Structure formats: structure tokens, C-alpha cells
Amino acid sequence: MVFKVGLLGLGTVGTGTAKILLDAARRHPLLETLEIHKVGVRSLDKPRAVDLPEACLTTDLEAIVTDPDIDIVVEVIGGLEPARSLILEAIEDGKHVVTANKAVISRYGNEIAEAAKKAGVYVLYEAAVGGGIPVIQPLQQALGVNRIETVTGIINGTTNYILTRMESEGGDFAPILDDAQKLGYAEADPTADVDGLDAADKIAILASIAFGGKIRREDVFTEGIRNVSASDVNYAKTLGFVIKLLAIAKRNDDSDTTIQLRVHPTLVPLNHPLASVNDVNNAVLVEGDPIGRVMLYGPGAGEGPTASAIVSDVMAIAATLHMESPAEEKLPNPLLSNAYSDYKTISPMEDLESRFYLRLMVKDKPGVIGHLGDIFGQHGLSLESLVQIGLQDNLAELVIVTHEVKEGDFQKALEILKASSADVDSIASVLRVLG
Numbered sequence: 112m113v114f115k116v117g118l119l120g121l122g123t124v125g126t127g128t129a130k131i132l133l134d135a136a137r138r139h140p141l142l143e144t145l146e147i148h149k150v151g152v153r154s155l156d157k158p159r160a161v162d163l164p165e166a167c168l169t170t171d172l173e174a175i176v177t178d179p180d181i182d183i184v185v186e187v188i189g190g191l192e193p194a195r196s197l198i199l200e201a202i203e204d205g206k207h208v209v210t211a212n213k214a215v216i217s218r219y220g221n222e223i224a225e226a227a228k229k230a231g232v233y234v235l236y237e238a239a240v241g242g243g244i245p246v247i248q249p250l251q252q253a254l255g256v257n258r259i260e261t262v263t264g265i266i267n268g269t270t271n272y273i274l275t276r277m278e279s280e281g282g283d284f285a286p287i288l289d290d291a292q293k294l295g296y297a298e299a300d301p302t303a304d305v306d307g308l309d310a311a312d313k314i315a316i317l318a319s320i321a322f323g324g325k326i327r328r329e330d331v332f333t334e335g336i337r338n339v340s341a342s343d344v345n346y347a348k349t350l351g352f353v354i355k356l357l358a359i360a361k362r363n364d365d366s367d368t369t370i371q372l373r374v375h376p377t378l379v380p381l382n383h384p385l386a387s388v389n390d391v392n393n394a395v396l397v398e399g400d401p402i403g404r405v406m407l408y409g410p411g412a413g414e415g416p417t418a419s420a421i422v423s424d425v426m427a428i429a430a431t432l433h434m435e436s437p438a439e440e441k442l443p444n445p446l447l448s449n450a451y452s453d454y455k456t457i458s459p460m461e462d463l464e465s466r467f468y469l470r471l472m473v474k475d476k477p478g479v480i481g482h483l484g485d486i487f488g489q490h491g492l493s494l495e496s497l498v499q500i501g502l503q504d505n506l507a508e509l510v511i512v513t514h515e516v517k518e519g520d521f522q523k524a525l526e527i528l529k530a531s532s533a534d535v536d537s538i539a540s541v542l543r544v545l546g
């Protein structure tokens with residue numbers, strides 16, 4: 112069974128989406144059931160970073176959303192129009208829709224949801240918030256049993272990238288914004304990022320899901336980062352804070368219907384979990400009852416991460432189509448069942464490479480360190496650092512960190528060390544070092 116995808120847009124996100132769909136190997140087997148049928152763009156002459164049959168490309172986007180062969184429409188052209196109308200037309204034509212368009216979903220999500228319900232199709236938008244981080248689906252499903260109290264997010268990659276570089280390099284945001292645009296993080300009009308509008312779109316979407324109600328987009332209090340200067344960033348640092356553009360949705364304690372909803376630059380204490388979310392990364396901190404705090408963290412923008420979210424939504428729809436197809440009727444949902452036929456081969460531990468931390472007590476006499484060095488050298492083991500920590504009862508405590516070495520070679524060297532009783536009194540501890 113093959114499901115056909117109509118892709119509207121082949122810019123940053125569209126290109127990433129096409130790359131995944133054209134290279135399904137070693138991904139979820141459902142991706143093998145998906146095929147790009149048509150791709151809608153504005154200009155046919157632009158060079159493209161993906162190889163698609165020329166006949167695939169068209170500037171006639173209406174023809175894609177009404178093409179009877181297409182099952183799923185992916186909208187990644189951005190902007191309000193014609194994106195909104197194309198989504199509605201696709202729905203009316205009985206197609207499922209996947210979109211990354213937070214501007215459209217935050218403003219017209221209710222109209223779109225009504226139309227989708229009437230037509231009996233799905234509209235999914237995981238890519239619209241937090242780029243590649245699964246945020247929408249966890250809020251709807253895995254965290255759905257919780258009574259959500261607060262959703263606090265760093266949900267604009269461009270401004271987080273700018274603020275992080277302002278903090279690490281000093282300087283104002285204009286030249287750094289140029290880099291964010293080149294990296295494909297920023298919106299076509301980066302005002303939406305810098306002035307907090309993009310984050311406001313996203314928190315409106317999250318609040319609606321977290322608190323189970325419609326949100327009027329214009330109700331989100333919004334302040335961007337334009338007025339945050341290099342001096343503010345520096346003073347904040349001196350006081351033990353970092354400045355982040357936070358989007359906050361909070362249920363008022365005494366109310367089931369009233370919530371707070373705002374986006375503004377905020378001084379975040381350095382020990383807060385959101386303080387270490389840097390560069391283009393986003394994070395959404397969810398506080399709920401009974402789960403407590405959960406933080407969803409990862410790349411919030413860019414070609415690959417955003418495409419990952421798009422294709423995961425397409426795959427979720429393919430799973431439902433798969434179950435509805437007459438040949439497969441009564442099969443379980445392929446996303447909820449694991450039926451693997453082959454075992455994976457696990458590499459033997461002795462072949463794995465890692466760095467090691469070693470603490471040992473050695474005799475305090477000349478030539479010991481040279482002898483240890485010989486043993487390590489014979490096993491291809493080079494040292495990153497060696498520190499003598501202290502001396503007591505004629506024993507010196509040495510702490511060693513090795514460079515990467517095969518586990519098997521390290522263990523052989525360790526056996527010889529243990530047996531070198533003339534030099535080594537005892538091995539106090541051996542730990543593996545990450546990275």
C-alpha cells in the first residue's frame with residue numbers, strides 16, 4: 112500500500128521533508144509506504160537541493176490540493192495566505208493535512224479543526240511548535256492525563272540563538288540575526304521572531320492544548336527582544352541571571368477558566384532548567400499534577416529537525432490509513448505495536464572505545480610513574496591527565512584520565528597494574544568517561 116504526499120513548498124522545511132521521504136532506509140518501515148507525488152513552489156527555475164523528477168514540480172498549488180491521487184498534503188509555504196485557503200481546500204477535498212504553519216494554526220486553528228472534523232480528516236502540526244522536539248503529541252497524549260498548571264517555553268530558535276551569542280560574544284543582535292537567517296532558522300520576515308510574534312503564535316497553540324480551550328491569538332501579551340542590549344545581558348550575568356525570551360501559559364490557582372498568557376524577555380536564574388537552553392535549541396517545561404515537572408528539549412528550528420516533526424506527523428497519518436485499508440483491516444496500529452523479526456547484534460564490550468577515569472594508590476618511590484606509563488604505552492593507552500592528589504602512609508593517590516581506548520586493551524593494562532605490587536598498592540576506582 113502506497114500513500115501519496117503532495118508537498119506545498121520546497122524551502123528550508125520542504126527540502127528537509129523531501130530528503131527524509133526520499134531516503135527511507137533505516138527509519139520507521141511506514142516511511143516505505145509514502146511517496147512524494149507533487150511539489151508546489153513559487154519558482155520552477157530555482158536550483159533545488161533535492162533530486163525530484165521534473166514533472167513533480169509545479170507552481171499550481173490548487174491542483175495539488177485537489178489532486179484525487181494525493182492522500183496527504185504537507186503545507187510548508189508559510190504565511191497566512193494562500194496557506195490557510197490551501198489547507199481548507201485540501202481538507203474539503205478529503206485530504207489529511209500536515210503543516211508547520213504556527214501563524215495559521217494560532218489564528219485559524221478553530222476554523223481548520225471544524226472543517227477537518229466535518230470532512231473526517233486529520234490536521235497535524237507537530238512542527239509548528241518547538242521544531243523537531245515532540246511537544247504537541249506529548250501534551251495531547253503522554254502528558255494528557257495530567258492537570259497542567261504551567262507551560263513555560265523557550266520556543267523561538269532565532270531569538271534564543273541571538274541571545275546566546277550576545278551573552279557569549281557581547282555585541283548587539285543585528286549581525287547575529289543575519290547568521291540566523293543564513294542558517295534557515297528565521298522566518299521569511301524575521302520581525303516575527305525578533306518581536307516575539309512567532310513565540311506568541313506557538314504559546315497560543317500550546318495553551319489551547321494544555322488547558323483544553325480555544326485561545327484568541329490577540330490575547331497573548333507580547334514583547335520581543337529588540338530592546339535587550341549588550342549591557343542588559345552583561346548586567347544580568349553579573350547578577351546571576353541569563354536573559355531568555357520566555358513564553359508562559361499558566362493556569363490561575365483559583366480558576367478553571369482563567370489563564371495567564373505572555374511572551375517577554377525574562378531574567379532567568381542560572382540554576383533554572385531553562386537557563387542552560389542555548390543556541391537554536393528550544394525547551395518546553397511542563398508542570399502538571401501528578402507528574403510534576405517535565406522538560407522537552409531539542410533543536411527548535413532548521414531544516415532537518417523541523418522536517419523530522421513534519422514526517423512524524425505524516426507517518427502517524429499513514430498509520431491510520433494503513434489500518435483503514437481493506438487489505439490490512441483489523442491489523443493493530445503499527446505505531447503502537449512492535450513485531451520485530453530479527454535480533455540486533457550487540458558489539459562485544461571489549462571492542463567498544465571510551466575514556467577512563469582511574470584512581471589508584473601507588474608506592475611513593477622514584478620511577479613509579481614511569482613504570483605505569485610503560486604499562487599504559489604497551490597497551491596503546493595514552494593519558495589525557497594525571498594528577499597526584501595526596502600522600503599518606505607512604506602511598507600517593509593518583510587520578511588518571513585516559514584518551515579513548517578499547518575496553519579490552521584497557522582491561523589488560525588494568526590486570527597488569529593490579530599485579531604490579533611493587534609499584535601499585537590498590538586500584539581504588541575505575542569509571543568510564545562520557546564523550
Ligand SMILES: NC(=O)C1=CN([C@@H]2O[C@H](COP(=O)(O)OP(=O)(O)OC[C@H]3O[C@@H](n4cnc5c(N)ncnc54)[C@H](OP(=O)(O)O)[C@@H]3O)[C@@H](O)[C@H]2O)C=CC1
Nearest residue numbers: 120121122123124152153154187188189211212412413417
Ligand atoms: N525554517 C524553520 O526552521 C522552521 C519553519 N517553520 C515553518 O515552516 C514553514 C516554511 O518555512 P521555511 O521552509 O523556512 O520557508 P522558506 O521561505 O524557506 O520556503 C517557503 C517555500 O514555499 C514556497 N512558496 C512560498 N509561497 C508560495 C506561494 N504563494 N506559491 C507557491 N510556493 C510558495 C517557496 O517557493 P520557492 O522555493 O519557489 O521560492 C519555498 O519553496 C513556515 O510556516 C515556517 O513558519 C516551522 C518551524 C521551523
Ligand SMILES: N[C@@H](CC=O)C(=O)O
Nearest residue numbers: 267268269297298412
Ligand atoms: N523562526 C522560527 C522557526 C521555527 O519555528 C524560530 O526561530 O524558532
Ligand code: NA
Nearest residue numbers: 237240242244
Ligand atoms: Na515540535
